[in-house]
Every structure is written in structure tokens, then in C-alpha cells.
Amino acid sequence: MVFIFGVNFPEQNLVKRSLETFYGIGPQVSQRIMARFHIHPTAKVGELIQPKILSINAELTNMKIENDLRRHIQDNIKRLRDMGTYRGRRHAMGLPVRGQRTRTQITTARKLNRIERDRRG
Amino acid sequence: MPSITAHASMASRNLLAAPRTASFSTSCLRFALPPKGKASQAGPPARGQKSLHLKKSARPRDTGKRPALGERKMLRKRIVLSNTNALEVHGMKDLNGKNLRAEAVKGAVVGLPEPVVDSLRAVEAFKTTQGWNMFRRPATLMRKESLQIAAFVDDVEAAVGKKTVRKIIVGDRASGKSTLLLQGLAMAFLRNWVVINIPEAKDLVIGHTEYAPLPGSNPTQYTQDAYTSNLLSQIARSNSAVLSKYCITTDHKLSILLPPSTTLAKLAELGANTPELSWPIFTALWTELTQPDRPPIMLAIDGVGHIMNNSAYLSADAQLVHAHDLALVRHFVDHLSGRTTLPNGGIVLAATSGSNQPASPALEFSIQLAEARAKNPIDLPNWNPYKTVDQRSLQSLKDVDVLKLNGLSKEEARAIMEYYAASGMLRRTVDERLVSETWTLAGNGNIGELEKGSVRLRM
Structure with missing residues (x-):
């Protein structure tokens, strides 16, 4: 080992x-x-x-890897939300952020976009 | 009485009515609608959510025994040089140091003596794709080009260290390039030369062996310690008789102490056993071999197209390393290009490969140029300036000559087919008609195709 x-x-x-x-x-x-x-x-x-x-x-x-990087990404999302941007709102709603259609195929957004982003991804 | 009847009728009615207290049933519960849970209040499952859960059948697990570490590679690389079912060929001559160009071996199939076979095996000159496993013992056809190489060997020895022959062996696929290389190595072994062979150039450049920058080199060169130590062990095993005759003469400033009576064989073994010192020891060995009164050297490489481009290794700033920046490759290329000569004479042979050759415009063009130069030195082709080319490779191949392998002549084809028949591998009468037919079907005597059409193909 x-x-x-x-x-x-x-x-x-x-x-x-x-x-x-x-x-x-x-x-x-x-x-x-x-x-x-x-x-x-x-x-x-x-x-x-x-x-x-x-x-x-x-x-x-x-x-900047592992938890440092995860925290960095979380902080970035949090900053967007606190500023009240559209992107921050979409993150909080669990919807696609970058103008994708929402009729179908938004599994990844549902999985990842949370108020507090999951530690896993 | 009416009251009684009335009562009686009431009583009878009561009796007919279903008894309330005795009812014990679970039906209503069973037939009741399922309780409304949280999920049903939220509507159908959200998009992307999995609602159908089907169990997959468990995959049957492979319980077979796994091959041991290195077992598969061993099987893949196994060289079989004998077939006990093949007949022994009576009257076949053996190649020896004296008869390389004798009248008796011209155009004949000759056997390789046992010590040479061992040495050739040690330098990995035999390939799995060649047909050695079909005959009783290794034997080769001394074709026209083999005799040319024998002539080079004689020339080098006659010039006493003044001559270095540099050739690229080219030819169609399966035209016998690697076998010609093997014949050259065999001749060098028979004449007690020192033989250094790189059996497959690809192994040096595909990034599968460890590498490290060579300290103090500018531009940076890279050593490949694992490969070099393996090469040194091959040199030690195959040339032990020659190398143990000579002792070291100069102080090489290695980080280990060498006693003055160290033979060159010992030195090579030392490099084989200490990979971290393999490159300094290789250069020390080379310095010793290039001292006066040492034997000529045969340097050979197969699949030369691989070293005429960038390698798969990366430099510290993640740029591709050119193959010529690898120390071992550079060492070979310097001798192939004529930048460095062999002070005791020798031959530098590089064979191209027909089946495993990466695109190398520089090599292709250099071969064209060399062929044109051999025909008519005035009318030479020009490089198309709008095409990209690897300038370093082009420079290094500027004045290398080409040894072109064509098909066998009909007489040579007849000789080898008679050998096939005498070995019992071709069960037909070898006559003019059969030879002519096989020769034509083999693309005007391409030896690999000829073997395929007569020995491997069973009709």
C-alpha cells in the first residue's frame, strides 16, 4: 500500500x-x-x-482539490444566490442554470442544483 | 294481543336481521382503497425520477482461475524455434564465420549454429510472427541481400576500423526485413563482433518504460533506466564470449568503485543489476568498446519509423518529447545518420516495418530520396514545402542509404521450397511448375507470402 x-x-x-x-x-x-x-x-x-x-x-x-474545491464551488453558488441573481435563483430551484430547456432532460440539474450543494458532486 | 303480534313480528324481524355483534370480517379492510400517502398528494413522480423498479437478474460471476502475473505476456512473447514433427534436413550446411560468402551457401538454405541461436534469442532477434516454429531447427535462406550484408561484414573487417556501413532496410510487407536483420546479427555473432540490438523501436517511445531527465544535458535528454538495464543484460548475455576478453582501461567516474580488472561483460552485468546506474554504465561500456583494438560493432534496430517522430513521453512542462531527445534513441540515431562514426568499424542497420509503421513523412521522403540518389544523383525529388515534416528526422536521415528488399528470384524460391519439402512441411513434388505458380501467387516471390502460400496454407 x-x-x-x-x-x-x-x-x-x-x-x-x-x-x-x-x-x-x-x-x-x-x-x-x-x-x-x-x-x-x-x-x-x-x-x-x-x-x-x-x-x-x-x-x-x-x-485546490477535494473539500477545498467543493467548498469553493459551494461558495460560488452561495454568492450568486445572495446577490439574488437569476443563476443563483435557478440553483436554488433545482433547475438548469444556463438556459437549457426544461421540458425534458434536466436530470443533472435536479440532482445537483440545490440550495446547499451536495458534498458528493 | 295485537301488541303481542306486533311484538312478535318485530321479534321475528329482529331475528331475521343480521346479528351485529357476531360480525368479524377483514374484507372491508382488504377491499378498501389504499391509504393516500404523501407521494400521491404530490402527483406523479417528478421527471427524471425513477418510478419503475425492476430487479436485474444477477450476473453470473466468472469463477475461473485468473492467469498468473506475466503469464499472458509470456505466452504472447514465447518463441518456439523447433518442431519435433518436422523432418531433419540432411545435407544442410551450417553458417559459420568462414563461409558467409562461400559459393556453397549462395542462394541456399543454411542452418544457424546453436551458440548463435542462443545469442539471437538473447537479443530478441526472433519474432513470434516468423515461421521458426514449423521446422526442426532455425535455418535461413542466403538470398541476394543477405550476401550483400555478408559483403559489408567483409568490407568492414578489411578496412580495419575505417568503415562504418549505415543502411535502412526497406521493402514490402513480409518481404523479410526483420529476417535480414537477424541474418546480419547472426553474421556479426559468427565473426565475434559486439552486437547491440533494439528488437522493437516502439517499446522505446510509447511511454511504457520509466524515464528521467539526464542531469546536465541541454537541451534536456531523457534516460530510460529500466529499458537500458534490460538492454545491458541482453548485451551481456549475447556477447559474453567477446566482452569477457576485454578489461576496462579508463576510469569512468561512476558512483561505484570498479576494480581495474573488471571485464566488459562484468560491467554490462553490473548495469543490468543496477537500473539507476544503467545509463552511465552504458556510456562507459560504449567508451570501452570504441577504444582502439576492440572488435567492430553491429548496431541494429527494428521498426525504425517509430523513432522518427515525437515520442509519447512528456517533458516537465507537459510538452511531447521528441524521440531523438531520448538518450538511447539519440545514441542510435547519431550512428545511423553518420554524425558519430564507429572508430573500430561496424554496421548500423535499421529495418522499417511493413505491418507496424506509424506515419512518418520524414522517413518516407528520405527513403524516396535515397532510392533516387542511388539511381541518378542529379535528378532528386523535392520536399513539398506545404506539407509539415519532422525536420530533425529529415536531417538525421539526410544521407543514409537504403537496402531495398525485393522478392526472391525463382532459384531462391526453389531452394527454400525444396527446404520446406525436405522438412516434410510441403508435401508436394517441388518442380518448375509448382515453384513458378507459388512464386507468382506470392507477388513475385515475396518470401512471407511464399511461406504462407506453401507451408502455412493447407489445402
Whole structure:
């Protein structure tokens, strides 16, 4: 098991997949992080040497990911609502924010747009 | 009495009436409408909400045993060099250091001696796609182009370190490019040269082995420690007889202490066992090999198109790294382009691939240019300036010659078909008619197609 940013990963996991488990890290960001530390795309977590793990940890600590990012997004929505903007109102009503039609297909908006956005997504 | 009757009638009526106290029934409850819950007050389920819940049948779980780690790769890469069901071919000559260009082997099928087969296996010169598994022991046809390579070997030895032959082997798909490369390696092993072979250029550039920037290099170069240590182990295993003859002569300033009597074989093994030092040890080994009075070197690579473009590796600022910035590739390309020569002489061979070649306009154009130059050095094609091209690759291939593989001649086709028949793999009489027919169907003697049409195809 390898400890990266407070999470234990099995050694046979890909570094890319492991990084992408964090909220706020997708394909692009994981690619950039791995390029910075010269980790090849098919590297396994178990192959990383200790200094590289430490520098990845340091890098992740400086990034706005996980709960910091969730809070940031919540704050953004809250600001819109407090100002009384249309976008804020649509968030609070659980309806699409960016002018989509509401006759069909607004599942994502129903799921995500709340007064207090869910911690999950 | 009327009152009594009246009472009686009342009493009788009362008796007829259903007894109230004895009724115990659950029907009304059962037939009652379901109680109105909260959901029904809110109307039908909201859009997007799931209202139909059907249970999915559980998927049958695969309980079979999983293959062990690396087992599938081992099966995929397994090289079978012998078929006990095939007949032994009597009277087949073996290739040796002296008869590379002898009259007896010209256009004939010759066997590869056992130590050479071991060395070739160590450098991964045999490919799974080739038909080695159909015959009793590895044997190859000494075709016209093989004899050309034998002539290069002789030339290099005759010039005593003054000559470096650089060739790109090109030809149609299945025309025998990789096999020709193998023959070149076999000849080098037979003449006790040092052989360094990169069996598949693709492995270097697709980003599947670890890489690291080379400290102090500008522009940044990248070393591939895992690959280099594997290469060193291949060099040590395949050239052990030659390398153990020579000891190190200079101090290489490695971070480990080397006793002065260290042989080059030991040095290569050391690099194989310590991946973090593999690149310094590779350069040290190369310095030793290029000292005076050392044997000539055979450098070979298969699938050269892969190293003529950007690699899949990323630099620290997430830009694609050019393949020529990988230290090992750069080392090879410098020798292929003639930028660096081999002080003790040698041959640099690069084979293109017909089945696995990425688009490389630079390589394509360089091949065209080399072919035109061989025909008529005045009338050369020009690069279309409106097309994008990888300038570095174009520069590096500027004056490399091409060894073009065409189909076999009919005599060569006959020789190899007689070998097939003598091995019991072709059960027909090899006569003029059969040879001619197979040769034509194989696209004017393309050897891979010829093998497919005569040995692999069972009618």
C-alpha cells in the first residue's frame, strides 16, 4: 500500500487512476502532474520511489482539490444566490442554470442544483 | 294481543336481521382503497425520477482461475524455434564465420549454429510472427541481400576500423526485413563482433518504460533506466564470449568503485543489476568498446519509423518529447545518420516495418530520396514545402542509404521450397511448375507470402 495525500492505494494501481480518484483531478491535471515528475503513463503506484511520492504529496497539498474545491464551488453558488441573481435563483430551484430547456432532460440539474450543494458532486 | 303480534313480528324481524355483534370480517379492510400517502398528494413522480423498479437478474460471476502475473505476456512473447514433427534436413550446411560468402551457401538454405541461436534469442532477434516454429531447427535462406550484408561484414573487417556501413532496410510487407536483420546479427555473432540490438523501436517511445531527465544535458535528454538495464543484460548475455576478453582501461567516474580488472561483460552485468546506474554504465561500456583494438560493432534496430517522430513521453512542462531527445534513441540515431562514426568499424542497420509503421513523412521522403540518389544523383525529388515534416528526422536521415528488399528470384524460391519439402512441411513434388505458380501467387516471390502460400496454407 502506498500513502498518497492521506489515502492508501494498492501497489498495483496505476498512478494515473489513483490521482484521478481525488475530486478536482481529471485526465488533464493528472497528466500534468505526472509529466512534472517524469512519471510515465503506465506507471504503477508501487513503482514510485519515495522522493517522488513526497513531491506528489507536496504538489497535491498546494492544489485546490477535494473539500477545498467543493467548498469553493459551494461558495460560488452561495454568492450568486445572495446577490439574488437569476443563476443563483435557478440553483436554488433545482433547475438548469444556463438556459437549457426544461421540458425534458434536466436530470443533472435536479440532482445537483440545490440550495446547499451536495458534498458528493 | 295485537301488541303481542306486533311484538312478535318485530321479534321475528329482529331475528331475521343480521346479528351485529357476531360480525368479524377483514374484507372491508382488504377491499378498501389504499391509504393516500404523501407521494400521491404530490402527483406523479417528478421527471427524471425513477418510478419503475425492476430487479436485474444477477450476473453470473466468472469463477475461473485468473492467469498468473506475466503469464499472458509470456505466452504472447514465447518463441518456439523447433518442431519435433518436422523432418531433419540432411545435407544442410551450417553458417559459420568462414563461409558467409562461400559459393556453397549462395542462394541456399543454411542452418544457424546453436551458440548463435542462443545469442539471437538473447537479443530478441526472433519474432513470434516468423515461421521458426514449423521446422526442426532455425535455418535461413542466403538470398541476394543477405550476401550483400555478408559483403559489408567483409568490407568492414578489411578496412580495419575505417568503415562504418549505415543502411535502412526497406521493402514490402513480409518481404523479410526483420529476417535480414537477424541474418546480419547472426553474421556479426559468427565473426565475434559486439552486437547491440533494439528488437522493437516502439517499446522505446510509447511511454511504457520509466524515464528521467539526464542531469546536465541541454537541451534536456531523457534516460530510460529500466529499458537500458534490460538492454545491458541482453548485451551481456549475447556477447559474453567477446566482452569477457576485454578489461576496462579508463576510469569512468561512476558512483561505484570498479576494480581495474573488471571485464566488459562484468560491467554490462553490473548495469543490468543496477537500473539507476544503467545509463552511465552504458556510456562507459560504449567508451570501452570504441577504444582502439576492440572488435567492430553491429548496431541494429527494428521498426525504425517509430523513432522518427515525437515520442509519447512528456517533458516537465507537459510538452511531447521528441524521440531523438531520448538518450538511447539519440545514441542510435547519431550512428545511423553518420554524425558519430564507429572508430573500430561496424554496421548500423535499421529495418522499417511493413505491418507496424506509424506515419512518418520524414522517413518516407528520405527513403524516396535515397532510392533516387542511388539511381541518378542529379535528378532528386523535392520536399513539398506545404506539407509539415519532422525536420530533425529529415536531417538525421539526410544521407543514409537504403537496402531495398525485393522478392526472391525463382532459384531462391526453389531452394527454400525444396527446404520446406525436405522438412516434410510441403508435401508436394517441388518442380518448375509448382515453384513458378507459388512464386507468382506470392507477388513475385515475396518470401512471407511464399511461406504462407506453401507451408502455412493447407489445402
